[in-house]
Amino acid sequence: MKNLSQSLSLIDLIRKKILVSKINTLVTLIFAALTLWILYLLVNWAFIDAVFGANNRSLCLDPTIETGACWSVIAARWRLILFGLYPFEEQWRAAIACFVIILVAGLSTLSYFLSAKNLSLLWLGGFSLFYTLMRGGIFGLTPVKELMWGGLPLTTFIFSMVIITGMPLAVLFALLRRSELPWISRSMGLVIDTIRSLPLLAILFTFAIVLPFVLPGWLIGDKLYRVIIGFTLFFACYQAEIIRGGIQSLPGSQEEAAKALGISYWHRMSRIVLPQAFQRAMPPTVNQFVITFKETTLVSIIGFFDLLSSANAAYGTALWSFAHIEVYVFVAAIFFVFVFTLSRYGAYLENRLNVTKH
Amino acid sequence: MIKKTNVINISKMNKFYGKFQALKDIDLKVEKGGRIVICGPSGSGKSTLIRCINQLEDHQSGSINVLGTLLDDNIDNIDAIRREVGMVFQHFGLFPHLTILENCALAPMLVRKESQANANMIAMEYLERVKISEQADKFPGQLSGGQQQRAAIARALCMKPKIMLFDEPTSALDPELISEVLEVIVSLAKDGMTMVCVTHEMGFAKKIANRIIFMDNGQIIEQAEPKSFFDNPKNERTKLFLSQLM
């Protein structure tokens, strides 16, 4: 027996893993060839034939030279893409602010912050720091109004606000939806299902443009914050269903045992039900965060200067109108980095949950 | 004449689930120190009956009087009763995200407003009583079924209840783990705890019960002392049930 296992040489391994059968071999070869060819074209376009340097625009347009990607557009316009119309001298503040939020997100994954209290303190602290840096007006920082915010900081701002205000709201919605009182659970169900079946864009549009009609003058507020409220409502409804799923996956005897011990409703929820429900609902929650981050791009349609519309503006001038692909690839890469990291974390959580379940 | 005080007094109680009647005209009196075992086929309403005693289920008509308090709509009354009545479930109901010690100390801290140190002391005392004090810092998932159920009993005892309700405490256990749990319940009985126990373990019933109740189809068919219940059942249905068990 020992000899058999030793005789599994490299050839055998290759055969087992990659060349399972004749058809398989053929398919693999074709795919491999195709992939290599596409990779060759891409590398050529993106690196070898590409033009770098902010002042080499003329090289890109020169009809006599074969050029690939014109990365000069990025070199020349990256400030506009990343920061929008934020004042030039203060852009370092915006950069630090974004970094703060990234740091906060990274810290959230540590087990020290797994308790609700620590986590909320971390996010509230980080977000206040973010807002102070962006807004200025104190500590000797020049004030920069929300109107001037744009690019990556604006995207981050909208995302953070939606999450921070949306999570508590989602918990409230979930608890109401799970109420034992039929009127409450059914009417809450109606509200949640209605909001969930509407397109997010329509909701944002309504809050931005229609809401001033149905609100008394003093309540109207800034368009940015109206849109954030609409976005938060939408997020809370989806998140409420996720939390509700987590609560429902708990065995019923938990709540009963707590009831039998005489523990009150609020203590039951906060100490027994919700902590466990959140643990179980972590992977779909992270997934929902990822989707929300991508959905922030919709505000560009309503006229906000987020990362996507600043990208459009970057190549929208007569100078650079040919370089749309390069700009889009750059912005796509930025989104990809954020979103991919988040979703990898979600996959890691899901794996851990499956391992600990027995 | 020793006047026996009734700690539980159920009179003409009826319970409905919608149109389905789960309990019919229940009359039940339990005296202090009494040990009642309820048995019967599944679906007979045994669990429903004891769950009405601490109002995990509500009743539609009749009266339930526990420790002198009438159980009706009044929330204060229900809360007061739950503090004095402990319950042990078939599937343990331990909180998996808390250690055994935290499981036991939680209710005294939140409900009886004990300090954390006091609550921990009480918890360790009862964990020793059920002989699993060495598992205090483990999580429920790391314990065997028998250990988990004993921990659940300790948790209920930490509230120092006057009455203990057991809802099929050993039905979810592997056979070799049943005896360790039954031992704990027997020692509780010897210490004078008033208890109502729904179970299929007839040997255990014979040992500790001072009254056995047979239920079928939501009604109490027969009540008797163990000796006369097992040797001389009066009702046909009781005879049928016993013959299937033995």
Next chain:
Amino acid sequence: MFSLFKSRKNRNKALQIGFVGFLILIVIAFILTARSNLESQGLTSGFDFLDRATGIGLNFSLIPYKSSDTYSRALLIGILNSIFVGAISLTFATFIGIVVGVMRTSRNTMAKLIGTTYVEVFRNIPLLLQLFFWYAILISLPRPTKTTGIFDMFFLTGRGIFTPGLNISGNFVFFAIMVMIATSGFVLWFNYSRRFLKFDEIKKFKIKRIVWIVGLIISIVLLTIGRIPGTELINIPYLKGLNYRGGICITPELMACIVAISIYGGAYIGEIIRAGINSVSFIQSEAAHALGLSNWHKFSRIILPLAIRAVMPTMINQYIWLFKATTIGIAIGFVDFFMVVSTSINGSGQTLELIGILMGGFLMINYLIAWTLNRVNNLIKLKGIQVN
């Protein structure tokens, strides 16, 4: 007084009434404020504006439209366009999803790699960005005067993709397609519905054949009636001036929407199908092998059907979500339902009514999708209690 609230029954009633009352109060507050705001601005409310002419142009519609048509017709066109894009994109997305899902669960490492790359790339970039990307590429195609066609029949230009079309009046083509859809729908329902399972097989076959033939005949009759007199059957686009005339023009807006939603949806559906295939129990797979089924049969008859049943509920949610995604067409100027509504708001000022129509329309369509697919789900789902 306080003792009233100690009663469980009373407290429950009070909480319920309080909550529902609170919701109703909010709605009433909105309505009253809206009324007073509108009055103070001198705007009218009501739905009579629907019969007014719009005066706006729409660059894509399935049924004929002039700018003198009413708002109701414009809204109808918007809904039809949304459904059109939705149906096509969802179909493509499903195909792509099945292919990607299968690739990701195959034993061929290369296929797995390509599948995973596809999913990761297209799921992690926002849909709107992908839409802009494809749109930018499509409108940077060469101008009509500078293209050479494929087989001299298909022309890819920056103004649109021109394909040969039929010289039949639009309304009749529409009805003919509706008839064919109804026929197929009826045959499918008749074939699988439990009500007709007891029918004699041969009788069922005959009925199905008759229905198909009748449907075909009606469609052909409709198409013949609709023929525009004095023209050939097939309409090949030809270059006149700066643009092509004739044929069917697939505008870049439409194309970009379909491509973006299909690719993005395909990535998501691929993930769902992968989960479904993985959820099919290993035991069933082994049993199929033991019976001697070939790999292809094992896949197509055992694994795929079981996987689809497992993921039906998730797919329903995904379809509803993807259909809502068609609203991004407004970003590039595609005339979908949302775009018509927002243009009409600009034109008529009847903001509240139009938003109501928008919400109502989407609610209805989503409810329809959910209802139909739930019926299908109930038809095909596994009966009884599953062991593994």
